[in-house]
Amino acid sequence: MKRYLLLLLPFIAFACGKQEIKEPLEYKGPLREVENMEMFYTENDRVKVKMLADLVYEFQNGDREFPKGIYLEFFDEFGKLESTLTANNAYYFKDQDQWRGREKVEVKNIAKNEQLNTEELFWKPADQRIFTEKFVTIRQQGDVIYGQGLTAKQDLSDYVITDPEGELEVNE
Template sequence: MRRYLLLLILPVLVMACGKQEIKEPVEYTGPLREVENMEMFYTENNNIKVKMQAELVYEFQNGDREFPKGIYMEFYDEFEKLESTLRANHAYYFKEQDQWRGRGKVEVKNVAKNEQLNTEELFWKPDDQRIFTEQFVTIRQQGDVIYGQGLTAKQDLSDYVITHPEGELEVNE
């Protein structure tokens, strides 16, 4: 009886000791850090230039950052007076290009001129202090609304060019 039992167990043991498959390690490409309820200030000569708030931030190994729940930024002049604001439903910072992209409902306001820009995608170059897009834009001024496709502007909307403008303007004679 022992011989038969051994003969039954031996093939099972031989099969269990077969070659094991070795899998290659999978490289992790997700975020290295995750920050919740972030508030950050960029300063120059002890003056606040930019205030940034985000509910959630992912930071990646290459230095890129993603803001999946949106971003809110305030831009200040050399006297720390609020010039403009930017809000986007989703944002991404590309470290290699030193460029930001806002998507979803993107809104830029010039506080002094009471103007507002709305679009679905907007890029910002901090070094140049310029914003630009190829998407459809709407600019609301006091009493006027300008529409168009594509825009380049200063980050505070004090000077802008709409590539293909449309709309009606009120002219005082």
């Protein structure tokens, strides 16, 4: 019997040893998940922006991810629809108050009948500006302009293409 006890003693001593305490893992995923969201941004009791998204993840730092895309409508001071923006994927950076749209980004100016297409676009709501360093295509009435990089008003009423290409009709 003593022989068996001596053989078990190392296993018992090992089992009673210090156990390593592990630090808990910090969760970095979304705190909230919203489906079929419809949100309105207003100024002075007037709707300025309408937002639709199928899925939204909100994180602890205030950032938001829109993995199934986003649709925005921008209105003028009279409530008239000025422009729209769609993207297959979007992200809001709270600390910068800046949005990023990716994958088939499209901006339409309703009044001017113009359309911007690119693969990535940033929007600063405070400045009401959009910008990108990626390749852009702008379709106007009868004209198509290509270029690398763009800065513009969010309604596409005024824009500058950094490195433009394309042909334009000029009436003399």
